[in-house]
Amino acid sequence: MKTRAFCRFSGQMSSSRWKICALLLVFFYSFTSGVYVGINIGTDMSNLPSPSEIVSILQHHGIKHVRLFDADHQMLYALANTGIEVMVGVPNGQILQIGESKTEAANWINKNIAAFVPATNITYIAVGDEVLTTIPNAALVLVPALQFLESALLAANLNFQVKVSSPHSMGVIQKSFPPSTATFNSTWNSVMVQYLQFLKNTGSSFMLNAQPYYGYTAGGGIFPLEYALFRMLNPNKQIVDPNTLFSYSNMFDAMVDAAYYSMEAVNFSAIPVIVTATGWPWFGGANEKDADVDNALAYNSNLIRHVLNGSGTPSQPSLPINTYISALFNEDLRSGAVSEKNWGLFFPNGTTVYSLNFGDVAELDTNSTGLVGVFCIALSSANRTALKEGLDWACGPGGANCSAIQPGQPCYDANDLVAIASYAFNDYYHRMQASGGTCNFGNTATITQVDPSHGSCIFAGSTGSNTSSGGSFSPPTSAFGPISPGNGGSTSQPTEFISLVLLSALLFFINL
16 A cells, blocks of 8 residues: 555654654544454563564454553564554553653653654553552552653654553452442542543543453352353343442443442543453463363453444443453463463464454354354264263254254264264354353363364354365364464454545645
């Protein structure tokens, strides 16, 4: 595209050309659907892919919003001219220095932001991460750091393109349920009022790390798992705020509303919430039974659908919740429990742990479960009696559509119990996963991204792009080991609503 070529890094750029570039790139990259789901890119891993490899993964899977935890220059260069919106982080260790010196703040902006825009589409600066609850001694310099960075952006004419805020944990809220009674921890009231006033003055957003996994596991059974995973609740287990009578179908919304009500308690409203971290670990230790692939896939796929429908929360239905999933990669160097190392969607070699669709609602609706490229199949090493029991259950009480594995039908093979069971298991999983169905069947099944479809036997979740011309598939013998790459996520671009008058005017200036 001529516009992007015109704005590539090329040494010093004239003032007029820089301004035209800024206008053009903001123009092209801002006319996308208003609500989005992005991803966090953590780097606490022993085998981090190169920046170019990371960008390739993002583009292949249609991920258009990322959060970086620092201002890694190689990563920012790699993201240039991609259109991917970038949230750049200021590490906690740099806040004190920036919060005590306008000069340091200006230097940080010039070095890490101004040097990269407009080619790199930086839209947010996240100052620290959970500063008040992890390094409380820095509380007094947090708001000055925000103010100094904002002043530096203003001086660089970037304050409209790049907004400044700071992510908080749920720990800043004293009691989050019921949401209507939530208030900020009184320890931070003074800082919070200053922080919220800053957001109001600059048109920025309240950043919240909302993790229902922690809320559920810390709750000791108070809330049902379905509530944490966006699954349908039993009519006898509805979660209702007794003061507002709002019904909460999921913990995520309750957490976000707790932030809104906490802001209202100190007389602030109409400040949107961005969820800067949420997700679910796919693997955990022996005492972390809820950290598994089924739950991680359910949480994140249901989260994406929920966010992209733009319905907001019960208390703020008109305010969509832009959200970042944790995380792009598993981070083996993170400290803590086994689950802390296993929140990623990808292994370092780029293969998927499980597949998610980051597209718009219309794209998600082409597959009702959101499980495109994900399959539940039988293990070839499984006990045959157990397989038969699982098959009978899936086609009976489980409610799977087993017509395709009847004699004479395309998926029937009298000599291959594993293939027949795989079809039934997968059909059940795609029908029931959103409401609690799992891929287990007495430890005889596993999740894969390898499409088992063959010939005219098409499995639920198949895109039809990876099916063989005939024969049968070869199932795995074990549920362990890296999972093969999927058929790829959505790579379609969101609709750009282009004003021909504005576009013509801008292109005219380019040709001057």
